[in-house]
Amino acid sequence: MKISPLTKQLITEGFLKTAIRAPSQLNLPPGAMRFALEQLCRAIPKNPDVQIRRLRMAGLRAEELKPQRQATQLIFHIHGGAFFLGSLNTHRAFLTQVAARTQMQVLHLDYPLSPEHPYPEALDALFDAYCQLLDQGVQAKDIILSGDSCGANLALALALKLRQEQLPQASGLILLSPLLDLTLSSESLRYNGKHDALLSIEALEAGIHYYVPKSVDRADPAVSPFFADLAGLPPIHVQAGSKEILLGDAQRFKDKAAEAGLAVEFKIYTGMWHNFQMFSAWFAEGRRALADLAAFAHRLDQD
Structure with a gap:
């Protein structure tokens, strides 16, 4: 029997709320949450052609995902997980899908x-890893910084640090379901609180508590890059789901980037939750998100 897309979506949302969001509200130890997330992500199919x-890289374990022998661009991806979750294992399958769709090399750290x-x-x-790429002869114009959730925070913070250190900037930024404001002031945290199938406010608060030392203001642009001066950054592609609690971070950042004169495009995907792109194998909106991401990356490659 063929399952309708809506039924499949509702089943998936129910499963994610039970298996991921509900446990994240219980203040479980990071080790237990990491193990559970890795086990769940094993269900995401890898692309066998990658x-x-x-x-x-710079002392970090890393993986290079290549869909072909020669690739003109390198996507430097930083995984999400509220700063205390996520690994090579949780994002490997998703990034094979990104590599296959873009036909670009993906570096995952x-x-x-x-x-x-x-x-x-x-x-x-x-x-340090980005600097090692430059030292190895990789040109900054051939690097795209990418990240999902808190990884998008780190990707944007990295771009700002490169500007501060006057180092060559990457050709573009891809921010998927970005967590950019650690003061948690986006209205979507309230109105999408019960609709997001994956991410809970409790998980965000725990992750921010773990990540930000007491001596650092959570509004400091180094940890909340939403509050940074964005002038001089490269073109940016932002994606968010209409049901996710971080929708406001993406929308507010899009407006601020446009005011700063940046080339920014913002895509919103109806009915989708936080980090829905990881489930692109099963949902048309996820596949459309990968197609949009790839189109942005290819435009950078042509410039």
């Missing part, structure tokens, strides 16, 4: 997580 090679490694350790490690 080759995966393990390597180390296992950056240090909080609470064991609070700010600025993750950002510093990612900055």
Whole structure:
């Protein structure tokens, strides 16, 4: 029997709310949450045409995902997980889909997580990895910084740090379901609180508590890049689902980036929850999101 798209979506939302969002509201130890998330992500199918090679970058475990021998662009992706979850294992399958759809090489790093490694350790490690790419002869114009959820926060923070250090900037930024304001002032946290199938306010609060030291103001642009001066950043592609609690972060950032004169495009996907792109194998909106992401990346490649 063929299941309708709406029925499939409702079943998936119910499963995610039970298996991920509900446990995240219980203040479980980070280790238990990490293990559970890795097990659940094993159900996401990998693209068999993408080759995966393990390597180390600036002391970090990393993976290179290649859909073809030659690729003109490198997508430097930073995974999400509220700063204390996520790994090579949780995002491997999703990133094979990104590599296959863009036909670009994807570099995925296992950056240090909080609470064991609070700010600025993750950002510093990612900055060192980017610098190693430049030292190896990779041109900045051939790098696209990408991230989902808190990974989008770190991708934007990395771009700002590159500007501060006067280093060559990547050709563009891809921000998927971005968490950019750690003061949690977006209205969508309230009106989408019960609609988001994946992310809970409790998980966000726990992650921010783990990540931001008490000595750092949560409105500091280094941890909440929404509040940064955005002048001089490269073109930006932003995606969010209409049901996700971080929708407001994406919408407000889009407006601020446009006011700063940046080339920014914002895509919203009806009925989708936080990080819905990871489920692109099963949902048309997820596949459309990957197609939009790929179209943006290809435009950068042509410039």
